[in-house]
Amino acid sequence: xxxxxxxxxxxxxxxxxxxxxxxxxxxxxxxxxxxxxxxxxxxxxxxxxxxxxxxxxxxxxxxxxxxxxxxxxxxxxxxxxxxxxxxxxxxxxxxxxxxxxxxxxxxxxxxxxxxxxxxxx
Amino acid sequence: xxxxxxxxxxxxxxxxxxxxxxxxxxxxxxxxxxxxxxxxxxxxxxxxxxxxxxxxxxxxxxxxxxxxxxxxxxxxxxxxxxxxxxxxxxxxxxxxxxxxxxxxxxxxxxxxxxxxxxxxxxxxxxxxxxxxxxxxxxxxxxxxxxxxxxxxxxxxxxxxxxxxxxxxxxxxxxxxxxxxxxxxxxxxxxxxxxxxxxxxxxxxxxxxxxxxxxxxxxxxxxxxxxxxxxxxxxxxxxxxxxxxxxxxxxxxxxxxxxxxxxxxxxxxxxxxxxxxxxxxxxxxxxxxxxxxxxxxxxxxxxxxxxxxxxxxxxxxxxxxxxxxxxxxxxxxxxxxxxxxxxxxxxxxxxxxxxxxxxxxxxxxxxxxxxxxxxxxxxxxxxxxxxxxxxxxxxxxxxxxxxxxxxxxxxxxxxxxxxxxxxxxxxxxxxxxxxxxxxxxxxxxxxxxxxxxxxxxxxxxxxxxxxxxxxxxxxxxxxxxxxxxxxxxxxxxxxxxxxxxxxxxxxxxxxxxxxxxxxxxxxxxxxxxxxxxxxxxxxxxxxxxxxxxxxxxxxxxxxxxxxxxxxxxxxxxxxxxxxxxxxxxxxxxxxxxxxxxxxxxxxxxxxxxxxxxxxxxxxxxxxxxxxxxxxxxxxxxxxxxxxxxxxxxxxxxxxxxxxxxxxxxxxxxxxxxxxxxxxxxxxxxxxxxxxxxxxxxxxxxxxxxxxxxxxxxxxxxxxxxxxxxxxxxxxxxxxxxxxxxxxxxxxxxxxxxxxxxxxxxxxxxxxxxxxxxxxxxxxxxxxxxxxxxxxxxxxxxxxxxxxxxxxxxxxxxxxxxxxxxxxxxxxxxxxxxxxx
Numbered sequence: 001x002x003x004x005x006x007x008x009x010x011x012x013x014x015x016x017x018x019x020x021x022x023x024x025x026x027x028x029x030x031x032x033x034x035x036x037x038x039x040x041x042x043x044x045x046x047x048x049x050x051x052x053x054x055x056x057x058x059x060x061x062x063x064x065x066x067x068x069x070x071x072x073x074x075x076x077x078x079x080x081x082x083x084x085x086x087x088x089x090x091x092x093x094x095x096x097x098x099x100x101x102x103x104x105x106x107x108x109x110x111x112x113x114x115x116x117x118x119x120x121x
Numbered sequence: 122x123x124x125x126x127x128x129x130x131x132x133x134x135x136x137x138x139x140x141x142x143x144x145x146x147x148x149x150x151x152x153x154x155x156x157x158x159x160x161x162x163x164x165x166x167x168x169x170x171x172x173x174x175x176x177x178x179x180x181x182x183x184x185x186x187x188x189x190x191x192x193x194x195x196x197x198x199x200x201x202x203x204x205x206x207x208x209x210x211x212x213x214x215x216x217x218x219x220x221x222x223x224x225x226x227x228x229x230x231x232x233x234x235x236x237x238x239x240x241x242x243x244x245x246x247x248x249x250x251x252x253x254x255x256x257x258x259x260x261x262x263x264x265x266x267x268x269x270x271x272x273x274x275x276x277x278x279x280x281x282x283x284x285x286x287x288x289x290x291x292x293x294x295x296x297x298x299x300x301x302x303x304x305x306x307x308x309x310x311x312x313x314x315x316x317x318x319x320x321x322x323x324x325x326x327x328x329x330x331x332x333x334x335x336x337x338x339x340x341x342x343x344x345x346x347x348x349x350x351x352x353x354x355x356x357x358x359x360x361x362x363x364x365x366x367x368x369x370x371x372x373x374x375x376x377x378x379x380x381x382x383x384x385x386x387x388x389x390x391x392x393x394x395x396x397x398x399x400x401x402x403x404x405x406x407x408x409x410x411x412x413x414x415x416x417x418x419x420x421x422x423x424x425x426x427x428x429x430x431x432x433x434x435x436x437x438x439x440x441x442x443x444x445x446x447x448x449x450x451x452x453x454x455x456x457x458x459x460x461x462x463x464x465x466x467x468x469x470x471x472x473x474x475x476x477x478x479x480x481x482x483x484x485x486x487x488x489x490x491x492x493x494x495x496x497x498x499x500x501x502x503x504x505x506x507x508x509x510x511x512x513x514x515x516x517x518x519x520x521x522x523x524x525x526x527x528x529x530x531x532x533x534x535x536x537x538x539x540x541x542x543x544x545x546x547x548x549x550x551x552x553x554x555x556x557x558x559x560x561x562x563x564x565x566x567x568x569x570x571x572x573x574x575x576x577x578x579x580x581x582x583x584x585x586x587x588x589x590x591x592x593x594x595x596x597x598x599x600x601x602x603x604x605x606x607x608x609x610x611x612x613x614x615x616x617x618x619x620x621x622x623x624x625x626x627x628x629x630x631x632x633x634x635x636x637x638x639x640x641x642x643x644x645x646x647x648x649x650x651x652x653x654x655x656x657x658x659x660x661x662x663x664x665x666x667x668x669x670x671x672x673x674x675x676x677x678x679x680x681x682x683x684x685x686x687x688x689x690x691x692x693x694x695x696x697x698x699x700x701x702x703x704x705x706x707x708x709x710x711x712x713x714x715x716x717x718x719x720x721x722x723x724x725x726x727x728x729x730x731x732x733x734x735x736x737x738x739x740x741x742x743x744x745x746x747x748x749x750x751x752x753x754x755x756x757x758x759x760x761x762x763x764x765x766x767x768x769x770x771x772x773x774x775x776x777x778x779x780x781x782x783x784x785x786x787x788x789x790x791x792x793x794x795x796x797x798x799x800x801x802x803x804x805x806x807x808x809x810x811x812x813x814x815x816x817x818x819x820x821x822x823x824x825x826x827x828x829x830x831x832x833x834x835x836x837x838x839x840x841x842x843x844x845x846x847x848x849x850x851x852x853x854x855x856x857x858x859x860x861x862x863x864x865x866x867x868x869x870x871x872x873x874x875x876x877x878x879x880x881x882x883x884x885x886x887x888x889x890x891x892x893x894x895x896x897x898x899x900x901x902x903x904x905x906x907x908x909x910x911x912x913x914x915x916x917x918x919x920x921x922x923x924x925x926x927x928x929x930x931x932x933x934x935x936x937x938x939x940x941x942x943x944x945x946x947x948x949x950x951x952x953x954x955x956x
Binding site: 023036060 | 606607637638639640641643644645665666667668669670671673674678680681682729924925927928929930931932935937938
């Protein structure tokens, strides 16, 4: 169970790239933030770490949708991850962490589980 | 036992087809075969005769080669006319000698009918049958401006097309009230006439020529029975054919009332040792003036000579599908509705020039015949309904309505019975195709090779593809050409959409022609197409989200998330100073360094944020990006060439550098590699490249479509002894045609193998400019060459673009925590972890 959470400012709108991702550093580790202007909501945040390689690369993947589900494709081995649930479409047993994200003025805020972050750190 | 003698008189398409069939049969071993041809040339494709005026040569049109005849042990006696058949002694005579036969095959074909008009012997009057006729027409046309074809049938319109391609003002004079009176009705003829006149061919119907006299403005004047006249410089008679039965008459074989050698179902004449096939033969009171029935007779005779009791010719479908002067014309079965009780359904769009007529049985259930003008896409479906007696759907009219007006989709290949004939030239049924697939064929090319389907006239190509696709799909083989779920198009189709509609962004393309938001398949493909079409910088903000990470960050991502960097080293030539800079940069950033197979240096282990810094240093030293990350030109490998090597005959390094600088930055469906060797020893391994150039003492030999990698393929020799300018022009065309027409991730080798017609077709397009797009391809390449920019130079100079290279946008100093390193053979490498 999460001890407490916090809405951290991680970047501003001008840091985002439409239809693409950027990586931010959080207390919970590296997180990929995606901005898809044609969708509502338009912001998604999942772990930046590709579970298949262990490398921090997911923000550099190509975004899109498969059968309506918003996804990012890992730039290394091309597996797709749902931007909504973190579920890997090619392997049911693999899932990446999803972070609540919102736009506050021109600031992007992420909800980060601090307790977990402390354990991870 | 000594062999018997088989003699074939006539070396046309049908005679040749017979020999092909017979030579492959068991009986071939029991015969010595001799074939006599009246013409100087080996059998050639008369169906495509008019192509002789648009660049095809006899070799292109030839059905076989002298080598093939030699291999089969067939004695080929061309330019030797048989003058007499002596049935009693079983001997044929020619001016050169007499020859004994045991079995004799008459494949003498037909001759053009010339109406008995006064003045028809004038030297500017011709017929349209042989290559010699065409040579004579061509010679005469050089001095003339106008040409008239007498006869508005199928061959007459072909001939009119030929005159037009010789640059003449072409006229067609037809005795009947409409064009193609045999195949079309009045309405269809009118639509065809209108279309043909739009193309600049003047049509005169209901004209009976009474005399040909000396002209006043031109060489000749044709007087017509209605007292009008027409002046022209030459006349081509194409008023029908007559069976060539002179030899058969003279030796007393049964002849039809209106000519033609009478044959039975086994193609035997009234003499059991003499056989007749093709246009000279009269079966059931009918002459068959098309190639497919002639081929069927040839096969029947071959089987009969192999003592196959079941072999029988039982008539043939005379349905035809053609493109005349670029206009589609089709005629199926009982096109004129002569069956008692037959009813008609007509669609006539004079505006668009489309006419379609269905003739249906009195109960409305079966299709008896059809006429099509303007659009033959309806032909295959209608033909299958007619040939196979398939019940018509309830709204039969939907079969000829345009889709926008409720037209039915084409008859699916599933609806065809196993016995449905797909290719009538080679008598291939749907069942044969299924058999070939079950025997292991997994693509169109394989099925064509196995069954010969669609290798005759080619008219069934689209239908064959549909059947093959559908059967493969049923067996679980993926054949969709759609690039992905977002676009129902292939890469080539997308290319055309982008180019024709001037689309400049992925967003507008998917809004207009696709659905959803795209994916990692279509986005990079469209990115590459946009780059080729408009050559914008790949980091222009619209394009960033389209690229694979390698293209986005202009470096190659490695397994731990770091990148490798490959600066361009054109032709593999590098100064010591530049080499030192590479070493200094690698040392400063602790980059693992390796020489690549393409004669350059790869620097591994740079983090995202280091990339712009490193490139600043490389650019300052005069380096450019090497595009190692892109689906684009990689390297032009070269040997040292004539400047140093004692064997070299040309400056291969100079040419390699020139080519590399010309094509660098060109976006393509896949990576492209080139090489230039300075002599035939081929030290640059050019024959394993997409484009390989090998020096000769006269210039350069060009090889195309080779590759190494997973499925190595030797390149094919494409052109020889080219000058520098010719070489570059040819490569421009090949590469641009590839970029425009290949599928996503299709390398040149697979692309070429998948082109219908393969290497020969590519040669026609590039060397003979058969599509008339040569200049356009060169011009497009010139534009791309002219707008080249080093992407890295543009990126490091632009602060907005540099922002993209921050590892973590909110923590510029933060190092990626998972990148762990160790040292091996004195260089840094990632710690290998199995995740």
